[in-house]
Amino acid sequence: MTAIADKTPMTLRRNRDFGLLWVGAGFSFLGSRVTALVYPMLVLWSSGSKTTAGLIGFTALLPQLLMQLPAGAYVDRFDRRRLMLVCELGCVLALGSLAIPVATGRLWMPHLFAVAFIEGSLLVFYQLAERSAVPHLVVAEQLGAAYSRNEARTRGAAMIGQPTGSGLFAVGNAIPLVFSVGAHLVSLVSLLGIRTRFQVERGTPPAAVRSEIADGLSWLWRQRFLRTVMLVLAGTNMLYQMLVFALLPLFRDEGRPKGLVGVVLACSAVGGLLGALTATKWMRVWSLRRILLVGTMVWAIVTPLLAAAHNVFAMGAVFAASGYVGGVFNVPAIVYVMRITPPTMQGRVSSVANLVSSGAMALGWVAAGLLLTTLTPRQGIAAIGAAMALMAVLAMLSPAIRGADGAAETEPLA
Template sequence: MTSTSHITPGAEAPAPVPPLRRNRDFRMLWVGAGASLLGTRVAVAAYPLMILWGGGTPADASLVAFATLLPQLLFVLPAGALVDRWNRRRAMLICDAVGFSGMASLVVALLFGEVWLPHVMLVAFLDGAAVIVYRLAERASVRHVVHPTHLGAALSQNEARGQSTGLIGQPAGTALYSVFRWLPFLFATVTHLVAFVTLLTVRRDLQDERVKPRRMLTTEIAEGFAWVWRHRFMRSAILLVGGSNLAFQVINLTLVLIIREGGHPPYMVGLLGLLGGLGGLLGALGAARVMRRVPVQAILIGVLALWAVLIALVAVTTLPAGLGALMGGMAALGALLNVAAATYQIRVTPDVMQGRVTSVFALIGSGLNSVGALLGGVLLSAAGTSGAALITAAGMGVLAFLALCVPSIRRPPVE
């Protein structure tokens, strides 16, 4: 006997959802954000070359690097609150205009041979601040341009885009600078213009209607913290991820020292970064498929446990090819966890809280990085590379055990 589906007379069957590749608004948002990110990474790669090969000192180059990173410390929390206040499309357009103007001013300065360190620092600072606002706004906007069933795949493509720009940005910035000193910054100028134009072509609204009156910025920032704290799964997960990021600051330094102590040339460090980037790209591309079969809490526990194993193997591996394979595996797992966490967070967070909750994740998740760098120096001095890797692996194993034991992680979260 064959079964037939029953449709109420007069009712229309739901229209099929077009595949994500045919979603024009998502494509335009994806291409524009990717262009903007690539231009910024090319420019960041070219900053130290412009300074050091332009007659500046290492101290000058460090000042530019400081100006580039400072917005991450100063602006990530207020940027999240402002993204929830402002019109997201308008905020991203302004960010692209700031990036376009800053990079164009560097092109002009280089063409006329009038490079001034405070000018470069100002451009690096403003572009860094604009990138923070842009990325928070773009991430919060994705749910408004894709069908709910496509959210995981869309964020997987976004993660792959980020991994790809990381792979391309450094060599592209160096290659462009070797042709003309101003070429990397002209490239960044053009990419900001591309992002501006593509964003104008996105037809859908990028946010829900705002109905609540504005309050003090500090009050709205505190609401973001409070919302995350009340959500037990997210609260526990972000603390575990923050601990894992601390551990990876130790491992990154450990890998560099293993290469040096093995007598290998410095470019082998770049090879590790390349293999790590390729691993991250593969992990991002496969994340949507894994997420259809494995719940987010199992992904978190499994990634922490596998990281512990791979980090322990660092202690007994000396060949660059082996270290590169371990680096690629760890990066692939990291990309998978990034996509899974972002998908879950966007699904459960109210639209009016998206920017603030994402900024809290960014601050807690990456806030321990500087501490991890200091801890790495202490561990490596006291225990050497093998000892530091084993201690770090043990710490990651503890995080995996905690994730397995904590009820708010072990139980399936409700979306």
């Protein structure tokens, strides 16, 4: 394999290894987005149990809470490319084992829960390894553009995956699972073609896993601005997942075609895609702090509008606006983290950041399932909107965010 030091600067379009990683990860995320919506749909349309549907969504996202920290340590100590290959092979085997009983009408619920957890766990390892590999495939000056393209790719996968998942589910319950298996196979083949190493050699032997995890936690805790931003994002991510879940019983109770669920959610991906593509422009004029504060205010304004939206196009517009803000914010946030993090700690620090900001998404599914047992879907959406407004107020009043004075926080990143 080629060492990163041997590479000469080139445009991202001509960077063969980055292109292979970009395409392969795109197919991997596409497969995961297809199944993310299918898991609760399998439960909801077969048993009608909102609580069980919320639990399967929670199970699929539970690895975001349980696996982040150990995954970060292993991503920093093992060959990241080989680890990603194992993850893709594991997804193929797990999803393939589920497709057969679903197709024959012999689905066993513990099997469904186990596959959801396994796929979610493998995705955590894959995402951390892929994100940490990017700085070793491109030159430092191209990090902003590279992560912008990665965010656009991820949003594009969600844009295609959600309507694809619900559409294929309407044709046959097992078809989206077979589709996802094929997507992970494409990703596996793409990884096999990459020659560049995904990490630098560590000068000292790795310490115990617990010690390395503690180092990552300790380093992040000392970053006062970053840890506060992560807490704000944890709250907004949890509320967004509750909003996504609320759409399922809303469409079911109002007799809307189930395939339209994915279409509405795809609007969020479209907005996120546009946000990711324009993120570098915002990074040239606004600081990370301003992007965060304005973004939370926009979320607080648009989220309550969904409670009064009865037209599918209006619902899609709300999700598109919310997705745009998320797409704009994610790119500078990732660039900020990777720039201030030592290279040998990128996996661990990313895992801690993901644990705080994304781990709360798993709790969102459980909270939504409980909330909607006492409130109607539209009442629940109104309550979620009020909580989002509270998050915006807390962000504006936070001393760590208001008092940040470093150049990386208060000046444009690009």
